[in-house]
Structures are given as C-alpha cells and as structure tokens.
Amino acid sequence: MNGVFTQLRACMTQFFKSAQRELGLILAFFLLFPLGFLFFLSILVQPSFRPQILVGSIMMEVALININVLAQSVAQDKQSHFFDLWVSFPVSPLVYVLGNALPWLPVSLLTAGVTLAMGIYLFGISVAVAPLLLLVALVLIWSSTTGIGYLVAVYGGNPRQVNMLAQFVGIVMTFFAPIYYPVTALPLAAQYVAYAWPLTWGAILLKALFASNLTQAAIAILVLSLYTAAGYALIALGLRWRAK
Amino acid sequence: MRNGGGEAVLEARDLTKVYAPRRGQPPVHANRGISLTVHKGEVVAVLGPNGAGKSTFLRQVAGQLLPTSGTVRVCGIDVIASPLAAKRCMSVIPQECSPYDSLTVEEHVRYFGIIKGMDPRTAPGETSRLLSEVGLTEHRTKLIRELSGGLKRRVLIALALAGPGNQLLLLDEPTTGLDPASRRTVWKVIESLAGKGRGVLLTTHYIDEAEYLADRIVIIAQGRILAEGSPLEIQSRSASKGRLDIYDVDLLSAAAKAELDSLKGVWPVSFAREDHLRLAVPDPFSPEAVARLQGLSGLGVKATLAPASLEDAYLTIAGEMPET
Numbered sequence: 001m002n003g004v005f006t007q008l009r010a011c012m013t014q015f016f017k018s019a020q021r022e023l024g025l026i027l028a029f030f031l032l033f034p035l036g037f038l039f040f041l042s043i044l045v046q047p048s049f050r051p052q053i054l055v056g057s058i059m060m061e062v063a064l065i066n067i068n069v070l071a072q073s074v075a076q077d078k079q080s081h082f083f084d085l086w087v088s089f090p091v092s093p094l095v096y097v098l099g100n101a102l103p104w105l106p107v108s109l110l111t112a113g114v115t116l117a118m119g120i121y122l123f124g125i126s127v128a129v130a131p132l133l134l135l136v137a138l139v140l141i142w143s144s145t146t147g148i149g150y151l152v153a154v155y156g157g158n159p160r161q162v163n164m165l166a167q168f169v170g171i172v173m174t175f176f177a178p179i180y181y182p183v184t185a186l187p188l189a190a191q192y193v194a195y196a197w198p199l200t201w202g203a204i205l206l207k208a209l210f211a212s213n214l215t216q217a218a219i220a221i222l223v224l225s226l227y228t229a230a231g232y233a234l235i236a237l238g239l240r241w242r243a244k
Numbered sequence: 245m246r247n248g249g250g251e252a253v254l255e256a257r258d259l260t261k262v263y264a265p266r267r268g269q270p271p272v273h274a275n276r277g278i279s280l281t282v283h284k285g286e287v288v289a290v291l292g293p294n295g296a297g298k299s300t301f302l303r304q305v306a307g308q309l310l311p312t313s314g315t316v317r318v319c320g321i322d323v324i325a326s327p328l329a330a331k332r333c334m335s336v337i338p339q340e341c342s343p344y345d346s347l348t349v350e351e352h353v354r355y356f357g358i359i360k361g362m363d364p365r366t367a368p369g370e371t372s373r374l375l376s377e378v379g380l381t382e383h384r385t386k387l388i389r390e391l392s393g394g395l396k397r398r399v400l401i402a403l404a405l406a407g408p409g410n411q412l413l414l415l416d417e418p419t420t421g422l423d424p425a426s427r428r429t430v431w432k433v434i435e436s437l438a439g440k441g442r443g444v445l446l447t448t449h450y451i452d453e454a455e456y457l458a459d460r461i462v463i464i465a466q467g468r469i470l471a472e473g474s475p476l477e478i479q480s481r482s483a484s485k486g487r488l489d490i491y492d493v494d495l496l497s498a499a500a501k502a503e504l505d506s507l508k509g510v511w512p513v514s515f516a517r518e519d520h521l522r523l524a525v526p527d528p529f530s531p532e533a534v535a536r537l538q539g540l541s542g543l544g545v546k547a548t549l550a551p552a553s554l555e556d557a558y559l560t561i562a563g564e565m566p567e568t
Contacts, residue, residue, distance in 0.1 A: 002358060002364070010359045014347060014351055017348075081338050084341060088331060088334075088336035089356075090332045091359055
C-alpha cells in the first residue's frame with residue numbers, strides 16, 4: 001500500500017495535469033488579487049494605510065482562496081458523485097482534502113509574493129521579515145483555514161449553495177476579521193467575535209512579522225497552530241466522510 | 245459459479261438502515277436485516293424495484309454509508325471498524341459518477357491507481373494493461389469530456405480494477421443508460437473479472453443482465469430479501485409455466501374484447517395496463533393454449549404465447565408491475 005506522501009503526490013500530479021488544460025483561467029485568477037491590490041494602493045489609499053492593505057490582500061490570496069477553492073472542489077465532487085468514489089478508496093479523508101487544497105498553495109504563495117513585491121518595490125512599504133519565516137507564516141495561515149473550507153463544503157449542500165456559503169463566509173471574514181483595518185477599529189464586542197476567526201490571527205501574524213514584533217507573532221503562531229490542528233483533526237476523524 | 249465455491253469475499257449480516265424521522269414523518273427503514281455472502285469468482289445480482297434498498301445495501305458494503313445495525317466483512321475485515329483495510333480489498337463503481345472532465349483516460353487510471361495502492365514505478369505498464377483489459381487502449385489520450393457514456397463507464401471500471409486487492413467489485417447499476425453494444429462490452433468485462441476469481445456484487449433493473457451475468461440472484465423489496473437463488477431456481481418460482489401477452493388492448497374490436505373476457509375467466513391476469521394484458525398460462529404448449537392464441541389471431545389481436553421467464557418470476561416475487 002502506498003504511503004500518504006505517495007498518494008498526495010499522485011493527487012498533486014493529476015491536478016497539475018488538469019491545470020495545464022485550464023492555464024488561462026488559473027493565470028487570470030492568479031493575477032486578479034495583485035491587480036486589485038494595485039488598484040487600491042494607486043487610487044484610494046492614504047500612504048499610512050498601505051501596510052494594512054498589503055496584509056489584507058495577502059490574507060485574501062492565501063486564506064480566502066483556500067476556503068473558496070477547497071469548498072468548491074469538494075462540492076463539485078459531491079455533485080458528480082466522484083466524492084462517493086473517493087470515500088470508497090483506501091485513503092484517509094485528510095489525504096483527499098489536502099489533495100484538493102495543496103495544489104493551490106503554490107498559486108496562493110506566488111500571488112502573495114507578487115503582491116508583496118509590488119508593495120515593497122512600487123509603494124515603498126517597509127517589510128522587516130526573513131523570507132523563510134514569512135513563508136512558514138503563510139503556510140500556517142493557509143493550513144489554519146483548510147478545516148473551514150471543508151466544513152463549508154460538507155455542510156453547504158449542492159455546489160450553488162456551497163458557492164453562496166463560501167462567499168458569505170468570505171465576506172463575513174473579510175469585513176468582520178480586521179484584515180483591512182486594525183482590530184481596534186471594531187466595537188469592543190465585535191473585537192471578541194473577530195478574535196474567533198483564524199483570519200484575524202493571520203492578519204495579526206503578518207503585521208507582527210512586518211513590524212518585527214516577535215512576541216505578538218509567537219502568540220498568533222500558537223493560535224493558528226491550534227486552528228490547524230483542530231481543523232485537521234475534524235477532517236481526519238471523518239467528519240461527514242461516511243454518510244450516517 | 246465460474247471458479248467453484250471459493251472463499252467468501254463478502255459477508256453481510258443483518259444489515260439495517262433506519263433514517264431518523266423528519267418533521268412528524270415516521271422513520272424510514274431503507275434496509276431491514278439483509279444478510280448476504282459473495283464468494284470468490286461469483287457474480288451476485290441484486291434485483292428490486294426503485295427504492296427497494298439496493299443502492300443503500302451496496303453503499304453500506306462499500307463503507308460509504310454507516311449501517312444502523314449489522315455487520316459487514318470484506319475479505320474477513322470489518323468494514324465498519326477498519327474501513328481503510330477493508331477498502332483495500334474492494335472497488336466500487338457508483339451508480340452515477342462522472343470522472344474529471346479535464347483529465348485523460350490514462351491519467352485517471354494511472355494517478356487514481358497510485359492513490360489506490362498501485363506501485364508508482366510500475367504504474368505506466370499496469371495502466372496500459374488495464375486499459376487493454378477494458379478495451380480503452382485507443383482512447384487512452386482522450387479527455388473524459390470527449391467520451392461517450394459507455395466509454396466513461398469503462399474508465400470507471402478500469403479505475404476500479406487499478407491497484408492491488410480488489411477481491412470484491414461492487415457495481416451499482418453498471419449499464420444503466422448505455423446502448424446495447426456498450427452494455428454487452430461491460431458484461432464481457434464483468435464476466436472476465438469473475439473468471440479471474442473476483443467476487444462481483446451488482447445491482448440492476450435489467451432482468452436480462454441478471455440472467456446473463458449472475459450465478460446467484462437476490463430479489464430485494466422494501467429493504468428485505470424476498471428470494472435468493474440461481475437464475476433457474478428463481479425462474480421456477482414464477483406463478484405459472486407460461487404467459488399470454490395481448491397488446492393494443494385499448495384498440496380491440498367488440499368480438500376480440502368478448503374473447504378476451506372469456507379468457508380472463510380461464511387464466512388469471514398477471515399484469516394489466518391500458519394497452520397491455522398478460523395472462524398466466526399453466527401450460528403454454530398445451531393444445532388449448534395454442535388454439536386460444538390462434539383464435540385471438542383470427543380476430544386480429546396482436547398476441548404472443550411464451551414460456552414463463554425470469555421476469556415473470558421476478559414480478560411474482562416482487563409483486564410489482566413492470567415499467568415501460
């Protein structure tokens with residue numbers, strides 16, 4: 001029997017084979033967020049807000065794309081009944097979920113890299129973080145939202161409903177998690193709610209890393225690790241994998 | 245049975261499935277204690293009307309649906325307690341399942357084969373062998389979206405065969421929606437799989453499919469097994485030895501209707517529809533039966549006399565009317 005990594009590699013390879021045939025669509029998707037970021041920073045935003053907008057854009061590219069893409073991939077599999085086939089394969093549900101989510105991680109990281117480079121070189125935003133540490137942080141932010149994407153898919157019903165639910169979660173998390181503004185801008189009660197979202201902690205982590213605030217970064221890393229562990233545990237335990 | 249009485253690859257015992265009541269409705273009993281064994285090299289066909297519990301049973305065996313009670317063992321492994329180990333011994337072809345549009349035939353078998361346990365080093369050769377086995381070699385580089393329904397079914401069969409194990413194949417209505425030629429091809433593949441010692445459990449609505457493929461037929465209705473046996477054993481349970489089918493009943497002349505009414509007094513009606521009537525004939529080769537048929541023909545009635553078939557037995561056992 002092949003191990004988890006061999007299975008994941010096969011998942012990734014089949015995705016990339018498929019992606020080669022949809023390259024235009026993926027490139028358009030890849031360029032969308034950096035272009036949006038460019039638009040915001042060029043036209044609308046005062047220079048003092050730029051670091052916050054940079055954080056918000058990267059969060060969109062890493063976290064929200066993960067939630068959306070994963071939710072819609074799983075929903076599509078459910079619609080085509082390929083999900084039933086996956087359940088009948090000798091694979092862990094975690095392999096299936098990571099097999100769907102992982103191929104998009106390089107796309108998200110590349111997009112985030114382009115946005116970051118634009119922020120630094122076109123708009124002079126100061127980012128004081130080691131590239132490797134930033135990479136680890138982005139992967140952690142990505143993995144902390146994988147469980148949410150799966151939950152949206154398995155509780156969302158058909159692909160249309162999953163799409164709506166993913167958009168709803170995305171909007172709620174974008175506007176009620178302070179990724180585009182400081183958390184202190186929210187009313188006190190809303191701040192407590194905001195701290196329940198992993199996106200809030202992702203934004204805190206990026207801001208802390210950009211400003212070399214390692215204590216705050218460590219706290220955010222701990223919280224995001226807990227979100228990651230909880231999400232993966234739910235998936236690995238087979239939540240909504242076998243029907244009841 | 246093709247390979248004699250091999251060891252059991254599937255042992256299902258007292259499987260039930262009860263769905264919780266919704267909004268004042270009573271609970272739904274999809275399965276009510278189904279027990280079934282499938283041996284190596286044996287093809288078992290499950291027949292039953294829509295909603296009989298066939299697919300529910302298959303999904304329980306496949307580990308896709310948890311039973312309310314009962315046990316399922318595949319190759320001796322408990323499917324409920326050790327699903328991953330059990331799934332290494334079986335493959336499933338769901339009733340409605342579309343492979344990925346933007347992958348080729350070959351990519352499906354190769355990469356999903358690796359996911360199912362095929363050795364990555366030998367995967368290219370193994371993929372070629374499987375594609376040849378199901379007659380897909382000439383389509384290997386085609387994208388799924390370029391294939392007909394029959395070819396897509398064959399891709400799913402190849403995918404089911406990929407990887408080690410696969411002692412038990414579960415096929416949920418494998419030929420539904422296929423043209424006659426594609427059905428025959430799928431039948432040949434299923435036959436050859438059983439010939440190689442695999443156990444096959446399939447559900448179907450097609451009596452001819454069950455008759456052609458199955459060593460054993462199981463008839464399910466309302467979540468219960470009503471009958472089980474070889475096609476001949478099942479056929480012997482028909483209500484009569486023969487049948488007289490009368491067509492275009494709604495267009496009959498007055499004289500023909502009168503003749504038909506008198507026939508109904510002699511032979512019981514086994515099935516009736518507005519335009520089609522079937523009478524159970526005790527002996528289709530008796531002089532009386534032949535004379536009655538000739539009498540109807542003389543009145544311009546379209547009618548046929550035939551020995552009872554597996555379908556008659558199925559209708560007798562399941563107590564249902566065939567659909568057209």
